[in-house]
Amino acid sequence: MEKGKDRASKLYFSDLGRAKELLTLALRRLGIDAGLSEIVIEDPVVSFLDTRISMEKLLDKLYKVKLSDDNTTTFCLIGLENQSKSDAHMLIRAGITYLLLYDWKLSLKEDLKPVFIVVLNMSDSEWQGPTRLEDYFSKDDLSLLGPLMVSVRMLVIDPYTMEEDEFDSLKTDLDLVLKVIKYKSDKDAFCGYINSDERFTHLDEITLKLVSELTNVDMDGGDDNVCKAIEDLIKDSEANTIYRLRRDGHITQKIAANELGLSVDEYIKREDKYFCNLEGKKEASASS
Numbered sequence: 001m002e003k004g005k006d007r008a009s010k011l012y013f014s015d016l017g018r019a020k021e022l023l024t025l026a027l028r029r030l031g032i033d034a035g036l037s038e039i040v041i042e043d044p045v046v047s048f049l050d051t052r053i054s055m056e057k058l059l060d061k062l063y064k065v066k067l068s069d070d071n072t073t074t075f076c077l078i079g080l081e082n083q084s085k086s087d088a089h090m091l092i093r094a095g096i097t098y099l100l101l102y103d104w105k106l107s108l109k110e111d112l113k114p115v116f117i118v119v120l121n122m123s124d125s126e127w128q129g130p131t132r133l134e135d136y137f138s139k140d141d142l143s144l145l146g147p148l149m150v151s152v153r154m155l156v157i158d159p160y161t162m163e164e165d166e167f168d169s170l171k172t173d174l175d176l177v178l179k180v181i182k183y184k185s186d187k188d189a190f191c192g193y194i195n196s197d198e199r200f201t202h203l204d205e206i207t208l209k210l211v212s213e214l215t216n217v218d219m220d221g222g223d224d225n226v227c228k229a230i231e232d233l234i235k236d237s238e239a240n241t242i243y244r245l246r247r248d249g250h251i252t253q254k255i256a257a258n259e260l261g262l263s264v265d266e267y268i269k270r271e272d273k274y275f276c277n278l279e280g281k282k283e284a285s286a287s288s
Helices: 002-012 016-029 090-107 139-145 164-168 174-183 187-196 198-202 205-215 224-247 253-260 264-287
Strands: 035-041 061-068 073-083 115-121 155-157
Touching: 002 073, 002 205, 016 035, 016 061, 016 073, 016 115, 016 155, 016 174, 073 090, 090 115, 164 174, 174 187, 174 205, 224 253, 224 264, 253 264
Parallel strands: 073 115, 115 155
Antiparallel strands: 035 061, 061 073
């Protein structure tokens, strides 16, 4: 299931609008107020000495972003790693990744630009463990030797500790995904959330896949209500896709009805109701 989360997250953050919002959130956490005006996905093929550690094993995504304020414009690299559990070694891997990226740019004979490593906590609880290398050292060592000459840090985006205004600042459905992570371990809170946000009634396929993986639809045990809630979302999303395919003339009513296991008459009733509700939501949104 962890591989499923990883694949779904990579696909989700291939959308540059969603990636831009997450990275902007990370930069704000660092106190960087420069605007993120451009973003592209980088795809380096590099390895670490003779260990054959490829960049793909260290990062899920790598972005080149353009930052600017009133006076200065620069570029930087931001690596994104989606973590399904807290990992004490993640910080060490982040340090290796920093050096790999700098080595890669030097091999291309390019000037070095700042590198940031962002970790999205997708686990079932608040992130545990250091996010700065100096946190691993004893206070006595640090007192004797002074600040470390080379510091490594990573920035953890932890939905469990995010403020409400941070969620509200997001314009894509990233806030929905982050809140799913935050509530997914609490059955009542999760079901209450998905029932209170109408966006769950028309999730796109990519977001639905990630939400399904995050909440572990195939989980064993007593979380039947959570499973049922997500299974219903999947079923509704599949039906919505079929309605749209039928409307656009890609399939016939008979095929659509067969896909949903309905009679043609029952299918027509549900399709009409779906588009009637959709138009009502559009009119309500326009009037507000």
